[in-house]
Amino acid sequence: MTIALPVDYAGVSMAMTREMIRRGASDLHLVCVPTGGLQVDQLIGAGLVGTVETSAVSLGEAGGAPRFNAAVRDGSIRLKDATCPAIHAGLMAAQKGIPFLPMRGLIGTDLLRHRKDWRVLDNPLADAGDPIVLIPAIKPDVAIFHAPMADRFGNVWIGRRRELAAMAYASTITLVTVERIVEENLLADELTAAGVLPALYIGAVGQAPRGAWPYGLWGEYPPDVAELNRYAQAARTAEGFFRYMAEVGVEAVS
Amino acid sequence: MTAILSREILIYAIAQLLDGVKHVAVGASSPIPAAGAMLLRAMKAAKGEPVPRISVLGSVEHNFFTNGSAELFDCAAQGRIDAFFLGGGQIDGVGNVNLVGAGGYPQSDVRWPGSFGSAYPYSVVPRVILFREEHSPRVLVDKVDFVSAPGVSERGVSRSGGPIALLTGKGLFRFDKSHPGFILDSIHPGYDLDEIKASTGFKFQHADRPGRTASPDGSTLSLLRGKVLDEPAGTYGEFAAKMRAELP
Numbered sequence: 001m002t003i004a005l006p007v008d009y010a011g012v013s014m015a016m017t018r019e020m021i022r023r024g025a026s027d028l029h030l031v032c033v034p035t036g037g038l039q040v041d042q043l044i045g046a047g048l049v050g051t052v053e054t055s056a057v058s059l060g061e062a063g064g065a066p067r068f069n070a071a072v073r074d075g076s077i078r079l080k081d082a083t084c085p086a087i088h089a090g091l092m093a094a095q096k097g098i099p100f101l102p103m104r105g106l107i108g109t110d111l112l113r114h115r116k117d118w119r120v121l122d123n124p125l126a127d128a129g130d131p132i133v134l135i136p137a138i139k140p141d142v143a144i145f146h147a148p149m150a151d152r153f154g155n156v157w158i159g160r161r162r163e164l165a166a167m168a169y170a171s172t173i174t175l176v177t178v179e180r181i182v183e184e185n186l187l188a189d190e191l192t193a194a195g196v197l198p199a200l201y202i203g204a205v206g207q208a209p210r211g212a213w214p215y216g217l218w219g220e221y222p223p224d225v226a227e228l229n230r231y232a233q234a235a236r237t238a239e240g241f242f243r244y245m246a247e248v249g250v251e252a253v254s
Numbered sequence: 255m256t257a258i259l260s261r262e263i264l265i266y267a268i269a270q271l272l273d274g275v276k277h278v279a280v281g282a283s284s285p286i287p288a289a290g291a292m293l294l295r296a297m298k299a300a301k302g303e304p305v306p307r308i309s310v311l312g313s314v315e316h317n318f319f320t321n322g323s324a325e326l327f328d329c330a331a332q333g334r335i336d337a338f339f340l341g342g343g344q345i346d347g348v349g350n351v352n353l354v355g356a357g358g359y360p361q362s363d364v365r366w367p368g369s370f371g372s373a374y375p376y377s378v379v380p381r382v383i384l385f386r387e388e389h390s391p392r393v394l395v396d397k398v399d400f401v402s403a404p405g406v407s408e409r410g411v412s413r414s415g416g417p418i419a420l421l422t423g424k425g426l427f428r429f430d431k432s433h434p435g436f437i438l439d440s441i442h443p444g445y446d447l448d449e450i451k452a453s454t455g456f457k458f459q460h461a462d463r464p465g466r467t468a469s470p471d472g473s474t475l476s477l478l479r480g481k482v483l484d485e486p487a488g489t490y491g492e493f494a495a496k497m498r499a500e501l502p
Binding site: 003007010021033034054055056057058064068069072073074075079081082083084085088092103104105106107108109110111114128129130131132160161162163164165166 | 261293319320321322323324325327331354355359360361362363365366367368369370371372374375377378400401402403404407408410411412413418
C-alpha cells in the first residue's frame, strides 16, 4: 500500500501514526511530500515500511532521523531517493490524470542515474536537441494528514498548505485528523472556502486534539522541541526506540 | 568596539554576496544564510534603498508563498528567485553537491537526510551560494560520492543557474564555470593559505597572497546584533539563542 505523508510543518497526523503502529502493517510504501521526519522514522522503526520515496528524512533541528538512517545502513528498506520538485511533479501528473510530467534540472544528478523509472526524452517541440526528464505519475492509495478543523459535512480547512490538497488530489482516498469539528459549513464563507479541501476528496475525518504532537500545527501550537530532542536521543538504538514508543503508549505489534 | 565573532564575518560576507538581488530564498536549516539576507535588507533599509524580498521556508512571517511547497520551485522556474543557498555533506572541486551520504549507495556508510530540492534551484537560480561552515577534507572533497546537484551541466542541457561562490568557516571562493573550478577569493581572520590548502580536498586557484575577508563596520555590526538577530528567532530559535549567548 502506498501512503502519501506531508512535510513536518504542514500538518502531520502523529495521532494516526501511533494508531497505525498499534495496529501494525507491513511493506508500506511511503511517499514523503516532499520530505519526511518523525512520522516516517517511527513507522520505519516499528517495522511497517518496505519502501521510502522521499527527498529527505530528518528531524530538523533535532538532527538526523535515527531509525531511517539505521534502516538505510542495514538495507532493510528500499530507497527511492527523489528531490522535492520531482515529488510535486509526480503528484501533479496524477492530479491531471496524465502518465508523466516533464521536469528540468535533473540531468547530471545521481538521483536520475538510480531512478530507472525516470526517463530522459528530447523535447519534441524544440528544433535542436533539448533533453528533459519525465517524472511518472505518483498515485498513492491513501493520503494522511492533520489539520486544524473540518466541518460536519466533511470539508477540511487546509489554509495555504496546498501540498495537502496536492496529496489528496493524487491519492485514491484521504484520511484526515483534525483539532476540532465545527458546525457551520466551511464552504459557506468565502474566506474559509478559499482554504478548504472539499469533502469530495475526503474518505474520513477523525477528531484528535493535539494530533500533530510532538510536531506543531500551523496557527495552533508550536512543536514540542524538548520531546523531539528526547526522541532523537532515545531512538539511536532499536531498544531505545521501542522503550520510547512504549512510554508514549504505543506497543508495536510487529 | 567589541570583538567580532567568526559567524558575524560569515553573515556579513553573505550580505555582500547577495548585494543587488531582488528576491532570495533560504531553505530549511540555514540560519546563517537567513541572517545574511536579513542583514542585507537592514543595510539597504538604513540607506533608504530598495530592500530585497526574503522568503524563509518554514517561517510564517518571512514566507510569501500560498501555494504549498511546490511554489518555491515554480517561482524559481519563472525566474522570480535571484539567489539561493546550498550546503552539502560533500562539495567537490567542480561544484557538485552531495546531500545523500558517504561511502556507497543506497547502503551508505553515513546517510544524510537526502537531496531536498537542491538540483532544481541549482539549475535555474542565477546566484547560488554554496555555504558550509565546516572546512575540512571530508567536506571539501576531490569528488563527491553522490551527485545530488551537479556544479555544471553538459552542453545542450538547459541551464540558467548555478554556483557563484563557496563560503566556509575559513574562506570565500568564487566559482568559475568555464574552468570549471573554484578560485580562492579571501581568507577569514585567523587562517592562512597553508591552512586552507591543508583543509581542502580539491585543487583550487589562488593569488600568491590572497586577501582577507572583510569584517563588518560598527554600524553594520549594530544592525546585525540588534534587528537581524531578532528576526530569525521565529524559525531558528535555537540558533538565535546560541548567537545571543556567544555575543560579548
